[in-house]
Amino acid sequence: MSLVTQLRSERATLNASIQALAKIETDGGALTAEQLTQFAQLEAQFTALTEKMARAETAERLAAASAKPLNEDPQNINNPTGHISGPFSQTTQPGVAMAQMVRLLVQAQGNQHAAAEMAKTGGYGADVHMALSTVTPASGGVLVPENFSTSVIESLRPKSVVRKRGAVSLPLNNGNLTMPRILGNTQVSYIGSDTDAPVTDMQFGDLKLSSKKAAALVPISNDLLAYSGVNPRIDSQVSSDLATSMGLSEDLHFIRSAGSAILPKGLRYWAPAFNVVVAPASTDLQVIEMYLSGIMLRLEAANVDLAGCGWLMAPRTIRFLGALRDGNGNKAYPEIDQGQLKGYPVSLTTQIPVNLGANGNESEIYFVNFADCYIGEDTTLAVAISTEASYKDTNGETVSAFQRDQTLIRVISKHDFGPRHPESVAVGIGITWGKDM
Template sequence: MDDLNDLRAARKKAADDMTAKAAALQAVEDQDGATDDAVAGATAAFETAQKHFAKLDGQVKRAEAAEAAQLAAVAPEAGSGTSDDASPRVAAMAKEPGLRFGATLRVMAAAGGDGDRAIRIAEAQGMSGLIASQNVSQGVKGGIFVPEDVGDEVIELLRPKSVVMGLPGVRFIPMPNGNFTQNRRASGASFGYGEENDDIAVTGYEYGQVKLSAKKLSGIIPISNDLIGMASTAMDRMVRDDALDDAAAAADLNFLRAAGTDSAPKGLRWQLLGTTAAATNILTMTAAPDLQKVDDDLGRLELALMNANVDATGAHWIMSPRVAMYLTNLRDGNGNKVYPEMSDGRLRRKPVHVTTNVPDNLGVGGNESEIMLVAPRHIMIGETGGMNVAMSSEASYRDSNGNLQSAFSKDETLLRLIMQHDIGLRHLLAVAVLTGVTWGAV
């Protein structure tokens, strides 16, 4: 039987090839005037790649089953420190998503990134099979690649913690080679009636392209060495939650407002800048706001989407805590709340997402904020598979105040987490922004 590592690597390569063939087939089908031979050739290529993946997937599953059987058949050696209930403990982690991730990071940190030593530490802590069964492989630059199933589990936990990634309907696109390009549409498909021999109307027209390229999101989590050696579920949760919370906050900050560079994505706020969509969908708050003007400005955002044939009923609001509190407390002349549904996280029958990643200190006076209304199904987030983690007890890092700290002198181990992704809009007019918002400002 082939080595399980090699089989998994081959399956990943086959999956990437199948994704590429699927994209190629889609591109051919989207081309105006594509020949039947071209479509048939692309279809055959995809089907061949699909069969190859299915074959390798079957081989991996058989090898995993055989490995699991061998692990179950091996009795703990005397003096190994492995408890009788080791395997049940690891199995129980599956009941709480992400717990294996936290335990894996903690054990690998305790082992200094040494896989063999990590196996022994896990066994000594009653977690036999945590590292061996998950098959953590050595990565580049001293890091490790978190196993695919554990990484996917963590990403599924990360998405709802992020405002942007947690929006229902957002399209997650795999980027096997770190890049993805698709034609952007200015409107939906075009249909019409005609005579028998009339040309059929083109199904939509191009308005540039949305190009996604992998941008590296990285973060450092310092953990006390006094805690790393503790075989504690609470500690595993803390490692997991720190990684998820920090990664979600960083992703939101960039997905919402990053200006867009070679190393950072262009946030939703700036996707429209420099396009014709800016004139209709980047709006300014009406001066000297009162109850009627506030209501009208919210309606202007909805109308911007509706005029572009975007379903505004499925849109979501994104705003700062200050603006959200203002709308929650806003009352009419009779003392009644104008938007009572804000207490339930909704505004004008649409969900509201509140985040400090929308600032309140914009503008010349430093008291302005912004509100975004977005249609999630037009948001595309490209993801490059794999999550890389590196550990160091000697490196330095900067704390929240910008001061340089030494992990060695503070008796800490640093975990560096790296993921790669990008964000784009398939339809530019699916986002509307109200700028210069002073609602609730003192």
């Protein structure tokens, strides 16, 4: 056991005794002279242990910073056949450190001090050990260090279609972010030599983002989490599962959430009424071509920069468009095979439903300038772990993590979402294309 862990345990015991004496007065009683003396002695011991623990933590931190990989000899010559097996191995790769932290917390049954000791003796990186040694408990679980959280957020880009298409991530300052936007442009006209210049004003507004708490539930097999050593393949799999679940949770809200005091508003409800276009009943190629062009026209007419634009669709919709043929039997949109539609990138997501509308068979398509969309986010994540909790699967069925021999990991993040200019969002609704596929 490390000195820091031992001192924390001793301090916790002292604190329990102090709280027991304090409870006497809280309950309306009075401390005797002997108890007052005991309280003063416990307080002095608690303070001394805290100071000693701070020095020990500093020593461990400096030792971790100056530690050399064990596959390096005293002359600093790398040994290619060396094997890293002792404490404080090389710093872990971004995105994997949090996965290792989660695995160790699961193996230690949530005891962060035991998890820190396992990291120290199990060949994990010094960053993982130090994170577990100094981690902060919170109501939402354990607060993940900011450098770990940032790497996880970065790994969301290929997992979240909204991020992948180019939405800009910005930090929330004290949970808020305000971005000015121009609502109306100045009017420029030509005048004669003796004519007064017309007065013109620019109209401004604000995009205001405020942190909203999102929780992603990630069920992971206990067989995977129980592996006791460092294994890049296992840690990468856990990291991928975390990022995938968080990405799906983000897309669900960034695309279709109606928005409220606790929910971010999604693209569907940011789009102005004029930019919400109902699909025609006909599936004739010429009609579909005119419809898609009409959606694009909504952004072009609003002088939106199309360089950052892209499409979002449900898989059913894009597969229908990819199968369309012209009168000569040629593919109507052959560029779909290269991830493009009418010259712009297209992403598939199951977070766009296909059971909308009165008949339960409608979907939606989105054409958006993602460079004009912003994600304001708090870079701190909280992780909680349970082996007894239940969750609902993709079919809405309740699943017991205990019965399935799984561990349920809950990751809480805080963020908000919105376009700087709502005119950058166009939505096609009532899409029934491919409903019979």
